Amino acid sequence: xxxxxxxxxxxxxxxxxxxxxxxxxxxxxxxxxxxxxxxxxxxxxxxxxxxxxxxxxxxxxxxxxxxxxxxxxxxxxxxxxxxxxxxxxxxxxxxxxxxxxxxxxxxxxxxxxxxxxxxxxxxxxxxxxxxxxxxxxxxxxxxxxxxxxxxxxxxxxxxxxxxxxxxxxxxxxxxxxxxxxxxxxxxxxxxxxxxxxxxxxxxxxxxxxxxxxxxxxxxxxxxxxxxxxxxxxxxxxxxxxxxxxxxxxxxxxxxx
Amino acid sequence: xxxxxxxxxxxxxxxxxxxxxxxxxxxxxxxxxxxxxxxxxxxxxxxxxxxxxxxxxxxxxxxxxxxxxxxxxxxxxxxxxxxxxxxxxxxxxxxxxxxxxxxxxxxxxxxxxxxxxxxxxxxxxxxxxxxxxxxxxxxxxxxxxxxxxxxxxxxxxxxxxxxxxxxxxxxxxxxxxxxxxxxxxxxxxxxxxxxxxxxxxxxxxxxxxxxxxxxxxxxxxxxxxxxxxxxxxxxxxxxxxxxxxxxxxxxxxxxxxxxxxxxxxxxxxxxxxxxxxxxxxxxxxxxxxxxxxxx
Amino acid sequence: xxxxxxxxxxxxxxxxxxxxxxxxxxxxxxxxxxxxxxxxxxxxxxxxxxxxxxxxxxxxxxxxxxxxxxxxxxxxxxxxxxxxxxxxxxxxxxxxxxxxxxxxxxxxxxxxxxxxxxxxxxxxxxxxxxxxxxxxxxxxxxxxxxxxxxxxxxxxxxxxxxxxxxxxxxxxxxxxxxxxxxxxxxxxxxxxxxxxxxxxxxxxxxxxxxxxxxxxxxxxxxxxxxxxxxxxxxxxxxxxxxxxxxxxxxxxxxxxxxxxxxxxxxxxxxxxxxxxxxxxxxxxxxxxxxxxxxxxxxxxxxxxxxxxxxxxxxxxxxxxxxxxxxxxxxxxxxxxxxx
Numbered sequence: 001x002x003x004x005x006x007x008x009x010x011x012x013x014x015x016x017x018x019x020x021x022x023x024x025x026x027x028x029x030x031x032x033x034x035x036x037x038x039x040x041x042x043x044x045x046x047x048x049x050x051x052x053x054x055x056x057x058x059x060x061x062x063x064x065x066x067x068x069x070x071x072x073x074x075x076x077x078x079x080x081x082x083x084x085x086x087x088x089x090x091x092x093x094x095x096x097x098x099x100x101x102x103x104x105x106x107x108x109x110x111x112x113x114x115x116x117x118x119x120x121x122x123x124x125x126x127x128x129x130x131x132x133x134x135x136x137x138x139x140x141x142x143x144x145x146x147x148x149x150x151x152x153x154x155x156x157x158x159x160x161x162x163x164x165x166x167x168x169x170x171x172x173x174x175x176x177x178x179x180x181x182x183x184x185x186x187x188x189x190x191x192x193x194x195x196x197x198x199x200x201x202x203x204x205x206x207x208x209x210x211x212x213x214x215x216x217x218x219x220x221x222x223x224x225x226x227x228x229x230x231x232x233x234x235x236x237x238x239x240x241x242x243x244x245x246x247x248x249x250x251x252x253x254x255x256x
Numbered sequence: 257x258x259x260x261x262x263x264x265x266x267x268x269x270x271x272x273x274x275x276x277x278x279x280x281x282x283x284x285x286x287x288x289x290x291x292x293x294x295x296x297x298x299x300x301x302x303x304x305x306x307x308x309x310x311x312x313x314x315x316x317x318x319x320x321x322x323x324x325x326x327x328x329x330x331x332x333x334x335x336x337x338x339x340x341x342x343x344x345x346x347x348x349x350x351x352x353x354x355x356x357x358x359x360x361x362x363x364x365x366x367x368x369x370x371x372x373x374x375x376x377x378x379x380x381x382x383x384x385x386x387x388x389x390x391x392x393x394x395x396x397x398x399x400x401x402x403x404x405x406x407x408x409x410x411x412x413x414x415x416x417x418x419x420x421x422x423x424x425x426x427x428x429x430x431x432x433x434x435x436x437x438x439x440x441x442x443x444x445x446x447x448x449x450x451x452x453x454x455x456x457x458x459x460x461x462x463x464x465x466x467x468x469x470x471x472x473x474x475x476x477x478x479x480x481x482x483x484x485x486x487x488x489x490x491x492x493x494x495x496x497x498x499x500x501x502x503x504x505x506x507x508x509x510x511x512x513x514x515x516x517x518x519x520x521x522x523x524x525x526x527x528x529x530x531x532x533x534x535x536x537x538x539x540x541x542x543x544x545x546x547x548x549x550x551x
Numbered sequence: 552x553x554x555x556x557x558x559x560x561x562x563x564x565x566x567x568x569x570x571x572x573x574x575x576x577x578x579x580x581x582x583x584x585x586x587x588x589x590x591x592x593x594x595x596x597x598x599x600x601x602x603x604x605x606x607x608x609x610x611x612x613x614x615x616x617x618x619x620x621x622x623x624x625x626x627x628x629x630x631x632x633x634x635x636x637x638x639x640x641x642x643x644x645x646x647x648x649x650x651x652x653x654x655x656x657x658x659x660x661x662x663x664x665x666x667x668x669x670x671x672x673x674x675x676x677x678x679x680x681x682x683x684x685x686x687x688x689x690x691x692x693x694x695x696x697x698x699x700x701x702x703x704x705x706x707x708x709x710x711x712x713x714x715x716x717x718x719x720x721x722x723x724x725x726x727x728x729x730x731x732x733x734x735x736x737x738x739x740x741x742x743x744x745x746x747x748x749x750x751x752x753x754x755x756x757x758x759x760x761x762x763x764x765x766x767x768x769x770x771x772x773x774x775x776x777x778x779x780x781x782x783x784x785x786x787x788x789x790x791x792x793x794x795x796x797x798x799x800x801x802x803x804x805x806x807x808x809x810x811x812x813x814x815x816x817x818x819x820x821x822x823x824x825x826x827x828x829x830x831x832x833x834x835x836x837x838x839x840x841x842x843x844x845x846x847x848x849x850x851x852x853x854x855x856x857x858x859x860x861x862x863x864x865x866x867x868x869x870x871x872x873x874x875x876x877x878x879x880x881x882x883x884x885x886x887x888x889x890x
Contacts, residue, residue, distance in 0.1 A: 048752060074754035086746040090860055092867060099738045103754025109763055112734035113727060119734060126735065144870035146863060166754055299667050347844055358847050360609055360666055361804060364797055365847065369840025376834040482793070486674055489667045497664075524682045531671040535656065538668060542659040 001026040001201045002047065002078070002170050007056035009046055009225075016042045017225040019056065024170065024218070029196055030203040031212045034222035035246050040205045041083075043222060044172050048080045049073040061169070075103050079168035081159040083175045089148030093139065093158055096147050097130035098123075100165025126165075133161040136198065137191060153184040160191065170201040177208055189215050213237065221246065269398050271515045277404045277473070279511020280411035284466035285484055286491040286503040287418065288459025294498040295434060295455045296348055298356050301363040303463060304485025305370030308478065310336040310464025311471045312374050315385055325388040329468045333461040339370070340460030341453050349452065375478040387472035407469045414465065415504055418458075422500065431455055432500075483527060490534045558862050562812060563725065570718050580710040587710075589822035590717035591778045594724050596802035596814035598771025603800070604808035605732060606764035607744030608662065612653065612669040614795035615676030616769040618788075620646045620776025625693040625786045626686065635699050639777045646773025647766050654765035658758060673793050681788040692787035699781040713782055720778055721815070724771060729811055731767065740764050744809070801843055807853030816854055 002024045009017040017039050024030045032040050045051045047058060049070040057066045060076055068076070087096050105126065111119035134143045137157040142150060150158070156176055163171050176192065177185045189211055196202050206212045212219065213233040221229040221242050228246075229239045236242055285307055292300045314332040317323040323331065343366050351359050389402030422428035430446045431454065467481075474480065491510055495502025510530045518526035556564075574583055599613045620642035627633035627641065657668050680687045687693065699707040699716060707716045731737050739760045742750040747757050780786060789795075799814075806817025821839075828835050846853070852860055 050748065050751075069756075070748075070751040071754050071756045074752055080752050082749060082752070086749060088741060088745055090863055092863075098735075099742045099750075099755075100753055102735050102739060102742075105735060107735055109731070109736050109767070112731050112736045115730060123735060141874065144867055144874070146867050149867075162749075162753065298663050301670075347848065350848060354847075354851065355607075356662055357603070357607060357609055357808075358851055360663070361800065362844050362847050364800065365840050365843035367840075368794075368797060368836040368843070372834045372836030372840060376837050380833065483674075486671055490671060493664060493667060525678075528675055528678050528682075531675045534668065534671055535675070538660065539656050 001061060002203070003059040004047060005057045005059070007043070007046055007058070008054050009042060009051060010054045015225060017046060017053075020222070020225075020227045022220045022227065022230060024201060024203050026169075026201050027196065027199070028201065028217040029192060029215055030201075030218040030220065031216035032203065032205050032220050032222060033207075033209070033212055033246070037224075038222040039225040040222055041174060042225070044080060044174055044205060048078055048172055071103070074166055074168075077167070077169035078172065079163035079166045079170070080172040081163050081174055081176060083178055085155060085159040085162070087147040087155070087158065089146065091147060092144050093147050093150060093154075094127075094130055094134065094143035096158065097133060097161055097165055098126045100133070100162040101126040101129040101167075103166055104129075129165050129167075130161075133164045136164060136194065137161045153180045153188070156180060156188060157191065160195065164195065164200070168200055170203065171195065173202065173204040175206060176204055177206065177211060185211055266398060267519070271519050272512075273400055273404055273408075275512035275515035276508070277407050277470075277511070278514060279508035280408050281466045281470045281507075282484065282487055282491055282510055283504045283507025284411055284414065284462045286488040286495070286507050287415070287500065288462040289485075289488050290492045290495070290498055290500065290503040291431065291455050292459045293492060294431075295452050296359065298359040298363065299489060300348075300459075301360065301485070302343060302366035302370060303459065303488070304481030305367045305374075306336040306340055306460045306481075307463040307467045307484055308374055308481035309339060309370055310460075311385070311467035311476050311480065312378055312383075313464065314468040314471065315378075315383055315476055318385060328385075329465060332464040332468050336460035336464035337457040338460070340456040344453055344456040349449070371478050371481075378476075378478070380478060383476040385468070385471040385476065401473075403472050407473075410465070410469055414462070418462075419500070427454065431458075487530045490530045493534060494537060558858075559729075559811070566812070566815070567718075567722060571715075574711050574714055578711075583710045583714045585822060585826055586819070587714045587717040587782055588779075589819045590714075590721045591775050591782065592799065592802055592822060593815040593818035594717075594721050594778065595772055595775035596799040596806075596818050597721075597724055597728055598768040598775065599796070599799045600803040600808060600810075600814045601728065601731070601740070601771070602761075602764045602768035604803055604810070604813070605737065605740040605744060606761055608658065608761055608765065609666040610669045610765065610768065611666055611793060611796050612673035612676060613768070613772055613799055614793065615673045615791045616646045616650055616772035617776040617779070617795065618676060618680060618786075618791035619649050620773030621780040621786050621790060622680065622687055622693065622776070623773070624777045624780040625696050628697050629693060629695060635697055635781065636702075639699070639774075639781070642777035642780075643770045643773040646776065647770040650766045650769025650772075651762065654762045654769075658761045658765060670793060673791065673796060677788055677791040677793075680791050687786075687788070690788060692785055694785050696780050696784040696786065698784065707781075717778055717782065720774065724774070725811065725815060728771075732811055736763065741809070801839060803853075804843060804851075805846055805853055807856030807859070808851075810853065810855040810859055813853050813855040820854070 004020060004022050007017055007020040008015070020043065032043055034040055042051070046053050049068050049072065052067045057064060059065065060078065065073065065076060105122035107116070107119040107122050110116075131140075131143070134140050137160050139154060139157050139161065142154060147158070160171075160173070160176070163173075173192070177188045180188065185208060192202055192204070192215060204212075204216075216233055219231065219233055219236045220227060221236060221239075223245050229236055229242045231239070285303070289300065289303050292303065310332040313335040314328040317328040317331045318325070347362050347366065348359060351362055387401075387403040389406060391402050393400045393402050393405060422432050430451050434446060434448065434451045434455075487510055488507075491506035492499075492503055494509070495506030510533070513529050513533060514526050517529040570586075573586060577583070595613070595617050599610065603609045623642040623645045624635070624638045627638035628635055633641075653669070653672055657665055657672065660668055681689055683689070698713075701707055701712075706712050732740070739750070739755050742753065742755060743757055743760050750760070751757050776790075779790070802817035802821055803814045804817070805821055806815065807813025825835055828838060850857065
C-alpha cells in the first residue's frame with residue numbers, strides 16, 4: 001500500500017529525519033512508535049505531503065507520489081487525523097463532517113451562484129457520507145449536537161469520521177487515543193479494528209504501548225529521526241536496540 | 257567641470273545623510289515592533305499611534321509646560337511606554353486565547369482610538385517642534401543640519417544600549433528567549449507577564465523617542481504615524497519578524513532606498529519604494545528575505 | 552426539510568420589507584441619503600466579511616478595491632463617455648481582476664504577514680490614486696460623475712431612486728452571498744479559517760480556496776465602489792484609505808464576522824450611530840475605538856453571531872428531545888444537557 005524509501009528531511013542545518021525505510025501493508029494496522037522528539041509527527045507530515053522530503057521517495061500502491069502536496073495526497077486516498085482537531089464549535093457534529101467529502105465533489109463557484117442540480121446532488125452526497133461515517137464511528141446519536149459541547153473521546157471519533165469522509169485507502173492517525181481514559185481507549189481500539197475491517201489500511205502514532213502491542217500487526221520504531229527497528233509487536237518487544245533506547249525506560253508499563 | 261563633480265559629491269553626501277536619518281527613525285520604530293511581535297505573535301497595528309502620541313506629548317510638554325527638549329523626550333517616552341503597557345494589560349493579555357484575527361482587530365481599534373484621541377485634543381492641524389540644534393554644521397566643504405546628526409547619534413546610542421541590554425542582562429535575555437519561544441520560556445520559569453509588559457514599555461518608548469527626534473524635521477499631524485508604521489512593518493517582514501538585527505539593517509536599507517529614490521527617481525513616489533520593494537521580494541520569496549522555508 | 556421558513560429567511564424578509572417601506576415612512580431626503588450610503592457600506596462589508604470572516608484572511612487593502620471600482624466608473628463615464636451601466640458592470644470585473652493579481656502574491660503568506668502585506672498594498676493603491684494625476688486627477692478629485700440613468704420607467708435620479716437602487720443591489724448581493732456561503736464552496740472557506748492544515752488534509756487546495764474568496768470579495772468591493780460613485784458623484788483618493796477598510800471591518804465585527812447578515816446589520820446600525828454622534832465628527836473613533844475593543848473582547852460573535860448561536864443551541868436541544876422521545880435509551884437522555 002504505502003511505502004517510503006530513504007525518507008530524509010532537513011530544516012536548515014537540522015536533520016529531522018534520516019533515511020527512513022518503512023512499508024505499511026494493505027488491510028493491516030501499523031504503528032509508528034518512539035520516544036518524544038523521535039520524529040513521529042514529522043514522519044506523518046512527510047508521508048501525508050505537509051512537508052516535502054529533502055530526499056527519499058514515497059510510494060503509494062507502487063506509484064511515486066514524492067513531493068505531492070497534502071491536498072493532492074488526500075485526493076489519492078491518504079487521509080490523516082491530527083492530535084487536536086479544530087472543529088467549528090458553533091455547528092452540529094453532522095454539519096462539521098460535510099466538508100470531509102468535498103474533495104470527491106466537483107461543484108464550482110458557478111454551481112453555487114446558479115444553484116445547479118449538480119451542486120444539490122453533491123451536497124446530498126456529502127450529507128449521506130456524513131451520515132455513513134457517523135454511523136461507522138458510532139456517533140449517530142450525537143450528530144445533532146454542537147461540536148463545541150462533545151467530549152474528548154467523541155472528538156477523537158469525529159476526527160476519524162472526518163478523515164473517513166474523504167474515502168481514504170490509508171488513514172494516518174496521530175495519537176488517536178491521546179487524552180482519553182482507559183475504558184474509552186479500548187472503545188477507540190475497537191473502532192480502529194472496525195475501520196480496518198471496512199477496507200481501510202491504518203497507521204497510527206501512539207504513546208499507549210499496551211494498546212499498540214495489542215492492536216498493531218506491524219510496528220516501526222523511530223529514534224532521533226532514524227528507524228531503529230521494524231517488525232511484529234513480538235519482535236519489537238524482543239529487540240535489544242528498542243529496549244535500550246525506548247522500551248527499557250517504561251517497560252514496567254508493558255503487558256507481559 | 258570639477259565644480260560640477262564637487263557639487264555631485266555634496267549632493268550625494270546629502271542623500272547619504274538623509275537616508276541615514278530616516279533609516280534610523282525607521283529602525284527605532286521597527287525595533288519595538290519586532291520585539292512586540294515576538295511576544296504577541298501578531299502585528300501590533302497600534303504601534304504607529306504610540307509614535308504619534310509620543311510626538312504630541314513632547315509638543316505639549318514643550319509648548320504648554322515649557323519643558324526643555326530632553327525633558328520632553330523623556331516625558332514622551334514615558335507617556336508612550338505607559339500607553340503601551342496599558343494596552344498590553346487591558347487588551348492583549350486578555351485576548352491571548354482568542355484567535356489571532358481578534359488580536360489584530362483589537363490592535364486596529366486601539367490605533368483608531370489613539371489617533372482620534374490625539375486629534376480630539378490637538379485638532380487636525382500641523383505642528384512643529386523646534387529643533388534642539390538649529391545650526392548647520394560645516395566640515396570639509398560638506399554641510400549637515402545638526403538635528404540630523406543628533407538623530408543619527410542618538411539612534412545609534414539607543415540601539416547600542418538596547419543591544420547591550422538584550423545581550424548582557426538577565427532581563428534582556430528573558431525578552432529574547434520569550435520572543436523566540438514563548439512556551440519554552442514559560443517552562444524555564446520566566447515570568448511571561450513581566451516580560452510582556454517590559455517589552456511593550458520598551459517598544460512604546462523607542463517609538464516615542466524616534467518621533468520626538470524626527471519631529472523637528474517632519475511635521476506633527478494625527479496621521480503622522482501611519483506611513484512610518486507601515487514602513488516599519490515592511491522592515492520587519494524583510495528583516496525577519498522578531499529579529500533585532502534585521503530591524504536595524506532593514507530600517508537603514510529602506511531609509512537609503514527612499515532618500516536615493518526620491519533624489520534620482522521622483523519625490524512623488526518615494527513612499528511607494530518601500531512597498532514596491534516588499535511586493536517584489538515577497539513575490540519571489542513568500543517567506544521573506546531571512547524567513548525559514550515553510551514546506 | 553420542514554415547511555416552516557428558516558429564521559434566516561424570516562429575518563431577511565423582515566429587514567427587506569422594512570427597508571422597502573422606510574422611504575414611505577420617512578421621506579426626509581437626508582435620512583434616505585444616510586441609508587443609501589449605509590447600504591453601500593454594507594455591500595463593501597459583505598465582501599470583506601467573506602474573505603476575513605469566512606476564509607479568515609484579514610485583507611486590509613479592501614478600501615483600495617472599493618476605490619478601484621469607484622474610479623473605474625468615474626474615469627470611464629467622465630473621461631471616456633462609457634455608458635454608466637456598462638462602467639458599473641466593469642467596475643466589479645476590474646476590481647476582481649486586481650484582486651486576483653494581488654491575491655496570487657499575497658495569499659501565499661501566513662495570516663499575520665498577509666494582513667501586513669495587504670495594508671501595504673492598500674497604501675500603494677492610495678498613493679497610486681493620489682499621485683497618478685493623469686488618470687485619476689490626483690488630490691483634485693474626479694468630479695461630475697453622471698447619476699445612474701433610469702432603466703425603463705425606473706428612475707435613479709432622485710434620492711428615493713438612489714435609495715432603492717442601493718437597496719436593490721444590496722439585496723441581490725446578500726442573496727448571492729447566501730448561495731455561496733451555504734454551499735460546499737462556502738464550507739471550504741470556513742474550513743480554511745478553522746485550520747489550514749486540517750483543511751488541506753481533507754483535500755482542499757488552500758491557495759485556490761482562499762483566492763476564490765478573495766476574488767469574490769474584491770468583486771463585491773468593486774460593485775460597492777461603483778454604487779458609491781453613482782451616489783456621491785465625486786471621487787477623491789481618500790476613499791482608498793485604510794480608515795475606510797477599518798470602517799467596513801467595524802461593520803462586520805459589530806454585526807457578526809462570518810455571518811451572512813452581520814455586515815448588513817452592522818453597517819446600518821453603525822451608520823445611524825455615527826449620525827447620532829455627529830457632534831464628534833472626525834473624533835468618532837474616540838468612542839468607536841473602545842467600543843470595537845470591547846466588542847472583540849466580550850462579544851466577538853457580534854449581534855447576528857450571538858443570535859445564530861442561540862438558534863443553533865435551541866435546534867440542538869430540540870433534536871435531543873425528539874431523539875429521546877423517539878427511542879428512549881436508558882442513560883442516553885441525561886447526557887444531552889450537560890454538554
